[in-house]
Amino acid sequence: MNDIATPALPTVDARIYPRGGLDVLSREEVARLRDASAGGMHELLRRCALAVLTTGSTSDDPRAARELYPDFDIQVQQQDRGVRLDLSNAPSMAFVDGQIIRGVAELLNAVVRDLIYTSVELAPEYADELNTSAGVSDAVFRLLRNARVLQPGDPNLVVCWGGHSINRDEYMYTKEVGYQLGLRGLDICTGCGPGAMKGPMKGATIAHAKQRHRRPRYIGITEPGIIAAESPNPIVNHLVIMPDIEKRLESFVRLGHGIIVFPGGVGTAEEILYLLGILLREQNEHLPFPLILTGPAGSAPYFERIDQFLRLTLGDAATQRYRIVVGDPPEVARQMADGIHRVRQYRIEQKDSFYFNWSLDVPLQFQQPFVPTHEAMAALDLHHGRKPHELAADLRRAFSGIVAGNVKEEGMRRVEEFGPYQIHGDPDMMQALDALLRAFVEQRRMKISGEYRPCYEIVA
Numbered sequence: 305m306n307d308i309a310t311p312a313l314p315t316v317d318a319r320i321y322p323r324g325g326l327d328v329l330s331r332e333e334v335a336r337l338r339d340a341s342a343g344g345m346h347e348l349l350r351r352c353a354l355a356v357l358t359t360g361s362t363s364d365d366p367r368a369a370r371e372l373y374p375d376f377d378i379q380v381q382q383q384d385r386g387v388r389l390d391l392s393n394a395p396s397m398a399f400v401d402g403q404i405i406r407g408v409a410e411l412l413n414a415v416v417r418d419l420i421y422t423s424v425e426l427a428p429e430y431a432d433e434l435n436t437s438a439g440v441s442d443a444v445f446r447l448l449r450n451a452r453v454l455q456p457g458d459p460n461l462v463v464c465w466g467g468h469s470i471n472r473d474e475y476m477y478t479k480e481v482g483y484q485l486g487l488r489g490l491d492i493c494t495g496c497g498p499g500a501m502k503g504p505m506k507g508a509t510i511a512h513a514k515q516r517h518r519r520p521r522y523i524g525i526t527e528p529g530i531i532a533a534e535s536p537n538p539i540v541n542h543l544v545i546m547p548d549i550e551k552r553l554e555s556f557v558r559l560g561h562g563i564i565v566f567p568g569g570v571g572t573a574e575e576i577l578y579l580l581g582i583l584l585r586e587q588n589e590h591l592p593f594p595l596i597l598t599g600p601a602g603s604a605p606y607f608e609r610i611d612q613f614l615r616l617t618l619g620d621a622a623t624q625r626y627r628i629v630v631g632d633p634p635e636v637a638r639q640m641a642d643g644i645h646r647v648r649q650y651r652i653e654q655k656d657s658f659y660f661n662w663s664l665d666v667p668l669q670f671q672q673p674f675v676p677t678h679e680a681m682a683a684l685d686l687h688h689g690r691k692p693h694e695l696a697a698d699l700r701r702a703f704s705g706i707v708a709g710n711v712k713e714e715g716m717r718r719v720e721e722f723g724p725y726q727i728h729g730d731p732d733m734m735q736a737l738d739a740l741l742r743a744f745v746e747q748r749r750m751k752i753s754g755e756y757r758p759c760y761e762i763v764a
Contacts, residue, residue: 564640
């Protein structure tokens with residue numbers, strides 16, 4: 305019996321002429337983007353470009369797009385008139401009647417812009433600067449400024465976190481919250497992918513149209529290890545690719561004026577722990593930062609479990625930094641709008657900018673990139689008796705490692721080669737962590753499709 309061959313997906317060859325900050329590149333910058341050697345940028349450019357050309361994909365497997373389009377390539381050409389991007393065997397879904405969709409072209413431009421700027425900004429000569437907390441924050445500022453998302457004006461940017469794999473009721477709820485935020489003139493920033501990252505933006509588009517909100521911002525912040533697994537959703541109109549997860553997280557908390565957390569999995573838990581770890585520091589004790597955990601009525605048990613885990617690990621003080629609102633989108637939007645008003649008054653009193661939260665103290669342990677090797681995961685200090693922000697930093701790394709094992713190609717490769725990560729800690733903490741992760745698996749919050757195979761083992 306002969307195997308039935310999978311029909312080839314339609315592809316397009318095209319030439320794209322970037323605009324908006326990419327009219328010219330130096331010869332050295334072009335050479336970096338074309339470098340296909342070990343350590344060169346061409347493969348990274350190819351992966352990120354393919355991700356945006358498959359914008360709207362529902363897969364969360366970083367290898368899926370490359371398997372569907374194995375012959376895709378992108379080349380950067382320098383011309384007298386500027387820069388040209390040559391695409392070969394590109395997904396036809398990014399084109400209409402032979403012309404690339406304008407929004408997709410803008411995202412493709414953002415890929416080239418951010419990758420080349422990062423290669424310069426994080427070059428070896430800046431290594432000493434990146435060993436200090438202030439130096440990392442300055443680098444984050446420059447990366448965001450280069451992406452043109454730092455805009456003076458009244459605070460109105462709400463960061464929305466939540467899972468890429470959520471059920472239909474939860475997705476519709478995120479849309480309704482986004483709608484209520486949009487009616488109040490608030491813009492949206494998410495991790496740019498599907499699920500809870502897409503819903504608030506989709507809801508806000510209708511409200512912004514009703515309110516005649518001019519130039520709405522739908523900012524998506526990602527990083528190279530995530531974008532291949534979570535292609536940008538079609539509503540994102542400002543894409544920013546940060547060099548690593550830590551700078552991505554700092555971008556959220558420096559750029560946003562408040563944060564809403566919808567149901568999610570390990571990535572969402574990582575984000576919550578990151579923010580609470582920072583807010584629990586004495587230096588940030590009096591800094592207003594509205595944080596609301598919300599979902600439909602059916603998600604109440606999810607937030608109860610999250611709340612219990614945070615109380616056990618970080619203490620009751622952590623729970624004072626967030627509110628849980630279930631099943632009431634208008635109330636979520638009202639509380640967020642009120643919270644952002646308090647942020648505005650505080651920034652005026654502190655003479656801090658509206659577009660970048662300089663007053664927030666982010667320690668170096670939250671900024672240094674964590675590479676989730678098996679040795680690093682096993683060495684995490686998950687025990688009681690530590691300062692809450694220090695424990696939060698290591699808990700955040702544990703969840704970050706699981707994210708890598710779930711959806712990042714390098715992490716998946718490590719798990720395939722060496723087996724699941726082992727996570728050690730105090731028995732009660734490990735029991736609570738195991739219960740939380742098991743709940744994520746049972747609720748299908750780990751993967752969009754297919755059976756989930758744990759990339760971790762909990763060891764008390």
